[in-house]
Amino acid sequence: MILGWGNNAYGTIGDSSLVARATPVLATKGAIGSRVISRLLLSYYSVVVLTEDNRLFSWGLNSAGQLGDSTAISKYTKND
Numbered sequence: 001m002i003l004g005w006g007n008n009a010y011g012t013i014g015d016s017s018l019v020a021r022a023t024p025v026l027a028t029k030g031a032i033g034s035r036v037i038s039r040l041l042l043s044y045y046s047v048v049v050l051t052e053d054n055r056l057f058s059w060g061l062n063s064a065g066q067l068g069d070s071t072a073i074s075k076y077t078k079n080d
Contacts, residue, residue: 001026001048002014002026002027002032002037002040002047003024003025003026003027004021004024004025005021005022005023005024005025005028005042006020006021008020008021008075010044010045010046010060010061011059011060011061011074011075011076012042012043012044012045012046012047012059012060012061013025013027013028014027014047014059014060014076016076017076020048020078022076027047031057032049032051035051035052035053035055036051036052036053037049037050037051037052038050038051038052043060045060045061045066046058046059046060046061046062046066046067047058047059047060048067056068058075059076060074060075060076061074062074062075
């Protein structure tokens with residue numbers, strides 16, 4: 001489970017919105033589900049998660065392709 005809060009200008013909270021959150025909200029709905037998270041990389045602009053079953057998920061700003069999905073399109077939901 002990942003909880004997120006704060007500015008959220010780039011969708012880094014991962015709650016499928018760009019709404020700032022003053023209190024923690026669940027950020028791992030959808031594709032991550034109940035998978036065990038083994039690695040978590042956080043930046044001001046984006047988030048990358050590696051699960052125990054070697055699945056990679058990413059979301060947030062993607063202007064330079066930093067989400068690793070072969071595009072430059074930002075994602076506000078988990079990108080699998």
